[in-house]
Amino acid sequence: MKIPILMYHQLEADVSKGAPLRGLVVRPATFARHMALMRLLGYRGLSMGDLMPYLRGEKRGRVFxxxxxDGYENNLRNALPVLQRNRFTATCYAVSGALGKTNAWDAALGIAQVSLMDAxxxxxxxxxxxxxxxxxxxxxxxxALSSAVMTVEIVESRETLSAVLDDPSGVRxxxxxxxxxxxxxxxxxxGAGYLTATTTVRGRFDPDKPCDLMLIPRVLVSRSTTWLHLLLKCFTRYEDKRGRV
Ligand SMILES: [Zn+2]
Incomplete structure (x- = not known):
């Protein structure tokens, strides 16, 4: 059974019309509907850590x-209560050098600046x-970086976040x-000790095929993803082999 791994970004009700990449801002009510639907179908939403035994093929079950x-503050406000209500877990990927700041990397594209979670x-x-x-x-x-700078970006991020969370097992x-x-x-x-890495390659993870856990495909969820659309993406071949986002 293939495992869909959903990729969300921001969760916010209001976004100005015509704003660049507005599609990546999903309404909290839509997110709540997505989660309720998956639970109704008997599926359990899991973080990457909790998903590991399923990705490795050690466990089978109805999971996604x-x-x-990016680590938006609106995830804490709008996703956490919904996740807890459904007893689901999720992984939020934070940019360790931008905690408490904004998505400055998007500024050149004219994308609105939004708060990121602080420590x-x-x-x-x-x-x-x-x-x-x-x-x-x-x-x-x-x-695009030199090997030395690229290594710092990957290794120091793990160290910084592990220290922020005071987590001896570290961010994995x-x-x-x-x-x-x-x-x-x-x-x-x-080499830095991460157990998985997710991409923006579209598709579902197939535990029955050899797949590198450093090249995990995902299912993009956008503002226009209806519940029906979500079902197609999660449970049919719709999303598989559609290339990168
Ligand atoms: Zn990003």
Whole structure:
């Protein structure tokens, strides 16, 4: 059974019309409907850490992954209560050098600046039963960097976030900024001690096929993803082999 791993970004009701990448801002009510529907169908939403035995093929069951990119404060406000109500867990990938700041990497594209969780809020996210993953130190295109700088982006991010969370087992899950990676980047992520890395390659994870846990595909969920659309993406071949976002 293939495992869909959902990729969300922001959860907010109001976004100005015509704003660039507005589609990545999902209404909280839509998110709540998505989660309720999956639960109704008998599926359990899991963080990347909780999903590990299923990805490795050690366990089977009705599960799906829930991920949030960038670490927006609106995830804490609008996703956490819904996740808790459904007894689901999710992974939020934070940019360790931007805690308490905004999505400055989007500014050049004219995308609205929104608050990112600070250290205390990330701790709240974790105390609420959720997982923190790494989305690098500064949200740069990793393949465009020198090997030394790229390594710092990947390794220091894990150290910074692990220290913020006071977590001796450390942050173990990575997400490539912009979905940008190459074999050199993948090798550094693996060597840094991460157990999984998610991409923006569209598709569902197939535990029955050999698949590198450093190259995990995901299912993009956007503002226009209706419940029917979500079902197609999760339970049919709709999303598989559709390429990168
Ligand atoms: Zn990102």
């Amino acid at each position: 992954g829930i991920t949030f990119d 205390g809020q990330l701790q709240q996210w974790r105390a609420g039963g959720q997982e923190v993953g790494s989305h690098s130190q500064n949200h740069l295109r990793l393949t 899950h990575f997400c490539y900024p912009y979905g940008d990676f190459d074999p050199a980047v993948v090798a550094v992520v693996r």
